[in-house]
Amino acid sequence: MHFIITDAWLAKSRAIHLSGTKLLLALLGLSLALMLSAASLYHWVFLTGAREGWPVFGTLVRLVTKDEFEQRDRYMRENVEAMARKVGEMQAKLLQLEALGERVSGLAGVNPAELRTTPGRGGALVSGHPLTVDELRQALADLDQIADHRVDILTVVESRLFDQKVRTLMIPTQHPVTAGHLGSPFGWRIDPFTGGSALHTGLDFQSDPGTPIAAAAGGVVVTQAWHPQFGNLVEIDHGNGLLTRYAHTSRAYVHRGDLVKRGQRIADVGSTGRSTGPHLHFEVLVEGIPQDPRKFLDAGANLQRLEVAAARPAVPPVVQRAGR
The missing domain is CATH 2.70.70.10 (Glucose Permease (Domain IIA))
Structure with a gap:
């Protein structure tokens, strides 16, 4: 393909020869430039309309972001529910630990009622409505407090059992001579x-x-x-x-x-x-x-x-x- 370019006074002219490859590359470059220009213009117009509250663009923004917000909300809700179930399982395990601690306390001669400085909370985490992040955070704080209290009880029990073990080792109950x-x-x-x-x-x-x-x-x-x-x-x-x-x-x-x-x-x-x-x-x-x-x-x-x-x-x- 040949292009002849002349100036306005027809004093000069220039001939350009484009092969098929050069013509294809030129068309691709022109198409890419047009696409970038259109995307930039669309982005500028879209953001300007959404920021200034243009009726048409505001509706488009809501339509585009509605599904994204719903997916994010569903993902967060599922995660919160899974964490709530885990918290319920932890509370059930703490109840079992409390029962075991009371039995061991009895063996150590410790009255568990005397060690209860704070009322305990237990049971599975059950709610009639979807849990919020604040409710879940409060449940975790309660579990942390209960766990600290259980640690205090078991520490006292361990000390008592250790004292009993030491006293047992200090009582002469072993035969001094085995061969005789x-x-x-x-x-x-x-x-x-x-x-x-x-x-x-x-x-x-x-x-x-x-x-x-x-x-x-x-x-x-x-x-x-x-x-x-x-x-x-x-x-x-x-x-x-x-x-x-x-x-x-x-x-x-x-x-x-x-x-x-x-x-x-x-x-x-x-x-x-x-x-x-x-x-x-x-x-x-x-x-x-x-x-x-x-x-x-x-x-x-x-x-x-x-x-x-x-x-x-x-x-x-x-x-x-x-x-x-």
Whole structure:
């Protein structure tokens, strides 16, 4: 395609040759320029009409944005309803946690009513109308307050249970000698040296020399010394006026002031002091008064049997069908 361009006085002329490719590119460029100009003009007119409230453009704006607003509102409403269901589930779980906390509080000797400083709110989140964001925010704030209160209760219960556990560990209920048999019991007997009646203030565990002796409970070693009658003696203070005595030992592994735990090896069986043979003389004193150690050791054995029974899986009862 040829174009001839001349000026107004026909003094000059210029010929332009356009091939098919150049003509196509020119048409595409012109079309793009027209589209951009039309879009810019439409955008300017549309925004101006919507901002100034022209009747026709205002109606168009409402028609265009109505569906978008409805979709956004529906999306937000669905999200709020889903969050409300989650809040209801959290409230139900908090109720279960409250019931569990009350049962554990009873085991710890804590009255849950004394720990309720604020009235609790519970139950599923049910409303007769669609929930608003403010209502959902208030429900979350209530849940946060209830959760803090539950944490306070369980913290107190944990402290009580820990105290009970410590007190249990400080009571001499573990056998000090596992390899051996019981000799002289607690009570009146014939003294083997004098032949007269005498009060035997402990238990004698006959065993081989060198047999390990374990602490019957945790505590502090208050005595590790030689005694004319008890020989090589170890005494442990368990607090609350409780003291255990381990006599006639051949060797001690602890010293005065040491902290020992339940079951720790503190000495070996021997025959030192006023003794007729290798054995452990074991005493339990409460406020300095000798007690029968059997009461403590039997209580520990019973507690251990209960713990073993509780750890066993429950066996479902066998249902027998009556014959026809």
